Amino acid sequence: LYANVRPVYWIPGVPSPVTHPERLDIVIFREGTEDVYAGIEWEKGTPEARRLIEILDTEFHVRVRADSGIGVKPVSETGSKRLVRKAIRYAIDNGRKSVTLVHKGNIMKYTEGAFRTWGYEVAKIEFRESTIPWDDVVKSHGGKVPDGKIVIKDVIADNMFQQLLLRPEEYDVLATTNLNGDYLSDAAAAQIGGLGVAAGGNIGDAHALFEPVHGSAPKYAGMDKVNPTAEMLAGVMMLEYLGWRDAAVRLRSAVKSVVGSKVVTYDLARQMPGAKEVRTSAFARAVIDAMDGAGR
Structure with a gap:
């Protein structure tokens, strides 16, 4: 399960610390087996x-x-290329416009810098018909992306943090090494309301599992209190992975509808004037009712 995939998008109504959270709609592909995560x-x-x-x-x-x-x-060539390969395929399959290789290659030339190099190689050799490097867009196409092409570009990791705040609409799919992806995905989640609404998937070539980015919270077990939105959105990812797109759309739409009506758990209610605070089970029931209503 080498690809840790984290979509980051705003659900209307969720409190956010930024003025325009709707401008951020990205999917982060974080390498899940190498880098410092290897634990060596x-x-x-x-x-x-x-x-x-x-x-x-x-x-x-x-x-x-x-x-x-x-x-x-x-940081291996094998691990880097298979991650970038999956990110590009995702971009192609989902109509995304760009894949950005995020790295710290200006300092770590033979690990992070190599990740960047190998990423461009995958795009050039395996996806030549579908992708174009940003440099070629500028040099050969006057800055206009040719129709049907996905732009491949790269950004230094520390710069990426400010880019997500200042120019979020210029980024679509990010592919990066493990530690960069860990930091970036949590920081990006803060822009759309926090980890309570952030889902993730761990995906390999034959198997996958999906879960909230925040992990477990044993101290809240049995209290019928915590926000299940991230868990539900992980379910959306699972349904998409299985090819059940209609079901995924229905579940995502139901979650958006309930949150938009200000029926939310305590963590969101305390930040939303006029919200109706409900328990986990009541929020889940509201989502189920919204799905039932959409199916009639």
Whole structure:
């Protein structure tokens, strides 16, 4: 399940800290098996850490302080290309206009920079008929994207944060390494109301699972209190993955309808003047009723 896929879009009525949350409508493809997420690290002072520091010093003449913890950041050609490949295919299948490779290659040239290089290679070799690099749009087409082409471009990771705030409508699908994707997806979710309305999928070539981005909340178990919107939107993603698009549209539309009517759980109600605060089960019932009504 190498692709952590996180759509980020605003549901009308959800409180947001930005003036125009509707301008942000992106899908983030975050690599899910490599980078620092691989968990290859050793604690300060362990034999493994001391040995690696010694090897770096004696074999590569790289000095690392003896009191350092040590971690390894693997970014492979295989892992990078399969993620970008899935992101481009998603863009093609869903009528998206661009895929942006987000990286920190200006500093980490042989990991993050390589991710960028491999991403462009996938687009050029495997999707030549469907994609065009942004540089070619500028140089050969006067800045106008040819019909039927998906733009491939790249942005330095730290710049991407301000781009999502200042020029969100210029971005569509983002493909990035693990840690960048972790930071970006949570920051982007804040623009559309927070993790309570953010769903995610972990997708491979043969299997997939879908869940709220926020994960579990054991302290609220059995309290019939928390916001189930992210869970429901994860269900929307699952239905889309299965090819049941009509069902996905009905569920998403029902959630939007209920939130738009200001029938919401406590976390949203406290930020929405005139809202009707309901429990988890009552919110779910309202969504079911909205789906039933749409089917009549």
